[in-house]
Each structure stands twice: as C-alpha cells, then as structure tokens.
Amino acid sequence: MFSSNFSQKAIQEFQNRYQKKPRVFRSPGRINLIGEHIDYNNGWVMPAGIDKEVTFCISKNETDTFRIFSLNQQEEVSFTLSTYNSIPSGWAKYVIGVIDELIKVGKKIPAFDATIDGNVPFGSGLSSSAALECATAFAINEYFELNLSRKEIALISQAAENNFVGVNCGIMDQFASVFSKENQVIRLDCDTLEYEYFPCELGEYTLILANTLVKHSLGDSEYNTRRRECETALEVLSDAKGVEKSFRNLTIEDLNTYSSLINETQAKRLSFVLGEINRVQLASKALKNKDFHELGKLLYESHEGLQHLYEVSCEELDFMVNFSKGFEGLLGSRMMGGGFGGCTINLIERKSSQSFQKELTGAYFKQFGIEPEFYQVNIGEGSSEVIL
Ligand code: GAF
Numbered sequence: 001m002f003s004s005n006f007s008q009k010a011i012q013e014f015q016n017r018y019q020k021k022p023r024v025f026r027s028p029g030r031i032n033l034i035g036e037h038i039d040y041n042n043g044w045v046m047p048a049g050i051d052k053e054v055t056f057c058i059s060k061n062e063t064d065t066f067r068i069f070s071l072n073q074q075e076e077v078s079f080t081l082s083t084y085n086s087i088p089s090g091w092a093k094y095v096i097g098v099i100d101e102l103i104k105v106g107k108k109i110p111a112f113d114a115t116i117d118g119n120v121p122f123g124s125g126l127s128s129s130a131a132l133e134c135a136t137a138f139a140i141n142e143y144f145e146l147n148l149s150r151k152e153i154a155l156i157s158q159a160a161e162n163n164f165v166g167v168n169c170g171i172m173d174q175f176a177s178v179f180s181k182e183n184q185v186i187r188l189d190c191d192t193l194e195y196e197y198f199p200c201e202l203g204e205y206t207l208i209l210a211n212t213l214v215k216h217s218l219g220d221s222e223y224n225t226r227r228r229e230c231e232t233a234l235e236v237l238s239d240a241k242g243v244e245k246s247f248r249n250l251t252i253e254d255l256n257t258y259s260s261l262i263n264e265t266q267a268k269r270l271s272f273v274l275g276e277i278n279r280v281q282l283a284s285k286a287l288k289n290k291d292f293h294e295l296g297k298l299l300y301e302s303h304e305g306l307q308h309l310y311e312v313s314c315e316e317l318d319f320m321v322n323f324s325k326g327f328e329g330l331l332g333s334r335m336m337g338g339g340f341g342g343c344t345i346n347l348i349e350r351k352s353s354q355s356f357q358k359e360l361t362g363a364y365f366k367q368f369g370i371e372p373e374f375y376q377v378n379i380g381e382g383s384s385e386v387i388l
Contacts, residue, residue: 006386007117008057010071014057014115017069017076022057022115025139027383029053029120029131030176031209031345032336033185033200033287034302035280037310039170041234042191043277046284047172048200049180050124051378054118055386056135058143061113068095080111085095093260094129097164098136102154107146110349114139121373123215125337129165130173133157138178138383153194153383154178168224169338180382187284191246198287205292205331207377208346208353210360212316213370215341220310223338230273234267247273255269272309276302296331296347303334303344311340316368320344323363327356345377
C-alpha cells in the first residue's frame, strides 16, 4: 500500500480554524528523466511524481465566501465568485485559476474552506505549482463529484497556469502529478496524450537531485520566449517542406536544407528540440534494456543541448553538471525542469551517493557560498484522496 507524505499539520490547522473535519487530497511534484522543454513542442517526455506533495483539505461551508489558508505562507485569502479576480496574492492564483477554469467549463463550485500545505521545494524545478493546481482540481472534482477524468483534471490545471498565472507551460508537470504511479516513469506523447508506464528499476544505481538553491528571475519570460521561437521556426520549416506543422515531420537534415530561412538562434533551438526528441526514444530503450551507461550518456547530452543550444541553464547548474563528470560511479547528470536554477538530476551508483553529496557540497559552497540540498528520488502515486 502506497504511503503518502501528506501533511498532518494541514488537517490539524483545518480543524482548529474551521471547527470541522475536512476531506483530504494530495498531489505530488515531479521529476523528469529526460525530454526537457519538449512538452510544448509536442514531443515525448519521461516524468514521474515524487514523494513530495501538496496536501489540500476541503469542506464546503454553506456560504458564498471561499476561505483558503496556506500553511507555507501563513496567510488566509477569502473571496466570492464575483471578487476572486481581484485577489493579488501570489500563491492563491494557482487555486483561484483552477476554480476559474472549472467555471469556464460549466462546473458549479459551491463555496468551501480549505487549508493547503506542501513540501515540494519552491523554485527548484520540481513543479510545486503543478502540485498545487492538481491538488486543488483533484480535491474539488472529488469533493463536489464533478465527474472529470484525470486527463481533464491535468488539462484544467495546465489551463489555470496558462491563463491565470500567465506562464505558458506545457502539459508535462500536471500530467505527471495526476497520473504518476509508484516506481514507474511515464513516457508521455505530448501530442496525443497517450502514455505508457516504464518500471524505474535502476539496479545498483539511483537518482539523486541536487538543488542549486538559486532561481534566476528571467526564467518565466525566457520560457515564453523559447516557446515563441520554436513555434515561429517550426512554422517556417514546415511550410518550406510542405508538411503539417509538427516536429515529427522534420529531421536534422531538414534543418540544414532550410537553414537560410531561419535565424541562427531559431536554428539552435530547433536543433536542440529535434535532438532531445530523439534522446527520449533512446532513453526509453536504454531504461528497458537496463543500459544505464547509455542512459547516463543521454542525460549529459541533454544538458549540453540545454546549455548551449536552448540556453536555459545557468552558471550554478553547469557547475554541478561539470563537477559530476569527474565523479566515480556517476553515469549522467543534467539540469531538470524549466531551467535558470533549480535542480540537477543525477544517475549514480547507490554506494557513491553519500560521497557525491559531500564532495559536491564542499565544491559548490566554495564556488557560490551556498550549501546545496539533495533529495533521493522516490517515485510515488499521482493525485489521490487520503483516507483517514
Ligand atoms: C516547466 C513547465 F511547466 C513544463 O511544462 C515543461 O515545459 C518544463 O518546464 C520544461 O521541460 O516545468
């Protein structure tokens, strides 16, 4: 039986604050093995939910006022369906965005009380925002019996982030948060939303995340820029080749043939995307065949592309990946998530994991004056109710 890391504190807070017992739901953050910045380019990605999650306690309150308390922020917001557009608070946007999207698809949401707690580190590339959106959407759907499928919950959560928060993200994070299964990675086709589970059996190896503890502020704006650069260049090349607009219809050779039609930056972006799409296919084979050396090599190649072609890495991430290259027993490392800070994901022999953490801590501290954090990856279940 899967045991979650749900927050007892959130339940306690709910009972103290609202004097009744809630129903409790949870949804995890995620890792991504490979396939970075590929979801919105309609390729394949390989994410999985982790044992860090958002807990959402909910009970209807028979008024027209919603009251939501965040334990992380120690703040309560309250609003009605006619005032929620004016809520300024950062974290509440993720919750209200979901309510807004549910209303847009015609769902009636009675007012409720909620407490929220989470242990997904913020700004670490582990998608605390998707965990919050999905916990909200999953809880409201179950509690008010809205009959949405898991796919619809993921899409509504993504739409909340796109339309209410203003980040034009793809579907990967929300899909992983809702669909994750213990010890499996998901190979998701972001074009059709078809998916397959792959056992994440790494033998003597394990996955360790190293958190740089930096998040450079240009992340969100550069994210939206990358999306636009790819869309524009894809359109030009597809038209020139006379094929439907999809990266699946293009090859690296096409990039050479039509290179005069796009600028150098666009060519770099497309070169990364085509390479990364190919790497996901190779990585799923390597995982199936337990060829961990091949998998590690692909992680390094992915980072190389993210650093030099897609240009979404940063000094701190590059330092960690470079450090890992000389480390005995470490097969591969790359930045993970949107970039400009957050975590690297590292494929390493179990027995070398402690010394890697110790040595990287020393080197990273010496360079940046920051002690990094490390997390052992445990792949857990997607959104669910916590039965108390
Ligand atoms: C962020 C986004 F939210 C995802 O959709 C994805 O594009 C990722 O960056 C990069 O792979 O987490």
